Amino acid sequence: MAGAVPLVEVWRGExxxxxxxxxxxxxDASGDVVQSWGDPGKVILPRSSAKMIQALPLxxxxxxxxxGLTEAHLALACASHQGAAVHSEMVTTWLSDLGLGDDDLRCxxxxxxxxxxRDALIRAGGTPCQYHNNCSGKHSGFLTLTRHLGAGPDYIxxxxxxxxxxxxxxxxxxxxxxxxxxxDGCSAPNFAATLHGYARAMAxxxxxxxxxxxxxxxxxxxxxxxxxxxxxxxxxxxxxTELMQAMEGRVSIKTGAEGVFVAIVPEKxxxxxxxxxxxxxxxxxxxxxxxxVGLGVLDPDHPATLRRRNAPVxxxxxxxxxxxxxxxxxxxx
Amino acid sequence: MAGAVPLVEVWRGExxxxxxxxxxxxxDASGDVVQSWGDPGKVILPRSSAKMIQALPLxxxxxxxxxGLTEAHLALACASHQGAAVHSEMVTTWLSDLGLGDDDLRCxxxxxxxxxxRDALIRAGGTPCQYHNNCSGKHSGFLTLTRHLGAGPDYIxxxxxxxxxxxxxxxxxxxxxxxxxxxDGCSAPNFAATLHGYARAMAxxxxxxxxxxxxxxxxxxxxxxxxxxxxxxxxxxxxxTELMQAMEGRVSIKTGAEGVFVAIVPEKxxxxxxxxxxxxxxxxxxxxxxxxVGLGVLDPDHPATLRRRNAPVxxxxxxxxxxxxxxxxxxxx
Numbered sequence: 035m036a037g038a039v040p041l042v043e044v045w046r047g048e049x050x051x052x053x054x055x056x057x058x059x060x061x062d063a064s065g066d067v068v069q070s071w072g073d074p075g076k077v078i079l080p081r082s083s084a085k086m087i088q089a090l091p092l093x094x095x096x097x098x099x100x101x102g103l104t105e106a107h108l109a110l111a112c113a114s115h116q117g118a119a120v121h122s123e124m125v126t127t128w129l130s131d132l133g134l135g136d137d138d139l140r141c142x143x144x145x146x147x148x149x150x151x152r153d154a155l156i157r158a159g160g161t162p163c164q165y166h167n168n169c170s171g172k173h174s175g176f177l178t179l180t181r182h183l184g185a186g187p188d189y190i191x192x193x194x195x196x197x198x199x200x201x202x203x204x205x206x207x208x209x210x211x212x213x214x215x216x217x218d219g220c221s222a223p224n225f226a227a228t229l230h231g232y233a234r235a236m237a238x239x240x241x242x243x244x245x246x247x248x249x250x251x252x253x254x255x256x257x258x259x260x261x262x263x264x265x266x267x268x269x270x271x272x273x274x275t276e277l278m279q280a281m282e283g284r285v286s287i288k289t290g291a292e293g294v295f296v297a298i299v300p301e302k303x304x305x306x307x308x309x310x311x312x313x314x315x316x317x318x319x320x321x322x323x324x325x326x327v328g329l330g331v332l333d334p335d336h337p338a339t340l341r342r343r344n345a346p347v348x349x350x351x352x353x354x355x356x357x358x359x360x361x362x363x364x365x366x367x
Numbered sequence: 368m369a370g371a372v373p374l375v376e377v378w379r380g381e382x383x384x385x386x387x388x389x390x391x392x393x394x395d396a397s398g399d400v401v402q403s404w405g406d407p408g409k410v411i412l413p414r415s416s417a418k419m420i421q422a423l424p425l426x427x428x429x430x431x432x433x434x435g436l437t438e439a440h441l442a443l444a445c446a447s448h449q450g451a452a453v454h455s456e457m458v459t460t461w462l463s464d465l466g467l468g469d470d471d472l473r474c475x476x477x478x479x480x481x482x483x484x485r486d487a488l489i490r491a492g493g494t495p496c497q498y499h500n501n502c503s504g505k506h507s508g509f510l511t512l513t514r515h516l517g518a519g520p521d522y523i524x525x526x527x528x529x530x531x532x533x534x535x536x537x538x539x540x541x542x543x544x545x546x547x548x549x550x551d552g553c554s555a556p557n558f559a560a561t562l563h564g565y566a567r568a569m570a571x572x573x574x575x576x577x578x579x580x581x582x583x584x585x586x587x588x589x590x591x592x593x594x595x596x597x598x599x600x601x602x603x604x605x606x607x608t609e610l611m612q613a614m615e616g617r618v619s620i621k622t623g624a625e626g627v628f629v630a631i632v633p634e635k636x637x638x639x640x641x642x643x644x645x646x647x648x649x650x651x652x653x654x655x656x657x658x659x660v661g662l663g664v665l666d667p668d669h670p671a672t673l674r675r676r677n678a679p680v681x682x683x684x685x686x687x688x689x690x691x692x693x694x695x696x697x698x699x700x
Contacts (some may be wrong), residue, residue, distance in 0.1 A: 046549040142685065216689065312386065350477050351474070
């Protein structure tokens with residue numbers, strides 16, 4: 035598995051049923067590796083863990099302020115939300131304020147992951163819309179910047195001014211030239227970099243100052259917006275939301291598809307990026323919670339922590355059949 | 368990952384985004400390993416891949432015939448169905464014929480995985496029942512045997528006569544003493560054995576003869592029932608169903624949770640068992656399809672094969688963003 039190390043174990047009864055290996059990097063303000071597991075040079079696609087980077091041009095350009103976006107909008111621009119009513123309504127109003135609608139989005143339709151919203155949609159005989167898509171906040175941000183720049187409607191084209199700005203911001207904060215990009219689940223380009231590069235980017239966010247240059251100001255603002263509105267960044271029951279709530283605004287975290295997770299830890303000036311080699315979310319959540327506990331910023335006994343770091347596996351009758359746990363010795367110093 | 372070898376790659380654009388390692392064993396009539404990847408001695412929980420073994424006592428005891436079960440019922444007893452109308456209706460009739468109802472099941476309620484059935488349930492304001500559970504056919508088989516034996520209602524207790532019979536059958540066909548059991552998603556005990564043991568069990572099914580002893584007769588009948596009713600064993604769009612259809616009744620296959628998959632190949636007298644170390648279904652499907660192609664029993668160009676063995680990954684806008692493929696050189700001889 036190319037340098038990945040065992041990080042997370044899945045037990046059922048007395049049997050070690052499954053195992054997840056991966057890579058973790060913790061960086062400081064200098065961009066140096068403070069601690070790592072696996073291969074820091076592993077090239078990854080950050081997926082939705084890059085959303086706060088993708089939102090930098092929106093804020094830096096003045097587009098967010100010109101459109102009257104609030105900190106809640108910025109949190110939603112960094113979100114993989116679950117299409118609950120609060121998310122969908124905020125996106126539709128946002129688009130409407132821009133004089134735009136669902137058809138202007140390019141993220142594709144997605145059934146709401148929020149059960150209540152999903153059931154309401156089905157009962158109403160509706161079909162999933164693009165605004166239900168977990169990335170619709172990010173795309174509303176892209177549309178806001180597109181409008182501000184007077185650019186064309188195909189804002190997901192890698193050559194569109196919005197995506198060129200995202201690439202420039204990505205390469206700046208990762209301090210790497212992206213070797214390639216791929217197309218994300220929402221059709222936006224997603225820029226490859228090393229895991230070290232993305233940890234370095236998170237350290238940039240962690241150390242960004244309000245009295246610094248414009249990119250630092252934007253990064254500090256986005257980091258705070260995420261921590262201030264954890265329910266907008268994901269939703270009820272989700273790891274991003276529950277763990278940020280447990281850390282009471284001190285740390286900003288963001289999950290990504292295929293087992294990516296990142297954290298911004300301002301009080302320590304640290305950035306964290308991790309990738310589970312097999313792409314499994316249950317493992318990335320367990321690993322991130324373990325790292326945050328190790329850094330002393332997450333209470334190991336908080337219920338939200340225990341639900342990831344020593345997560346009981348329930349079966350359909352509600353019986354506990356096993357646990358998801360850090361691999362033996364995985365996160366010791 | 369304790370001897371697991373790379374089996375499946377997940378590509379997105381030009382990036383090898385995720386990787387799955389695992390173990391595979393192919394056994395012949397003698398129970399010897401014909402070919403293997405990874406560790407044949409790996410102890411696994413077979414999960415739902417053991418359903419045809421769990422159904423042996425139902426047939427051998429005469430309970431199935433006494434209750435008038437058809438081959439379709441036997442296929443459903445071996446199923447992880449998706450709660451489509453055809454599955455739910457067959458289970459409810461089966462229970463009713465026994466004078467039983469949903470409350471007699473012990474599998475727990477589960478929302479139908481079949482979208483049409485799920486939406487109909489939500490529109491009707493209903494809640495998921497136990498008969499919707501993907502294991503409800505297996506449990507109906509357990510209840511049929513329970514009735515036949517005049518045993519008590521708690522048929523999922525490991526000390527219940529039904530589960531004792533399942534354990535005896537498991538240890539006989541795996542030719543191993545199960546070191547432990549765990550509780551499955553449906554609350555039934557699930558008996559641990561080595562991957563070699565489960566491949567040996569599948570070879571027993573592959574070589575079982577109608578003119579053989581009672582256990583062989585039962586195994587041959589169950590193997591044929593699965594192959595004859597592939598839609599009952601899983602459902603529309605599912606790997607078990609589509610690949611069995613593609614093989615036109617020549618091979619019986621069964622998926623299990625946490626990356627297990629098994630195959631019974633009568634024309635070659637072979638049994639196959641595989642386990643993806645990280646427990647991921649997309650990888651177990653790709654690996655099993657690759658093994659079946661390698662054995663010459665599955666057309667590599669059949670659409671059902673291509674959907675697993677070189678599976679395009681679609682995003683929410685319907686764009687192909689990558690592929691799930693066998694790892695380089697993974698399944699060469």
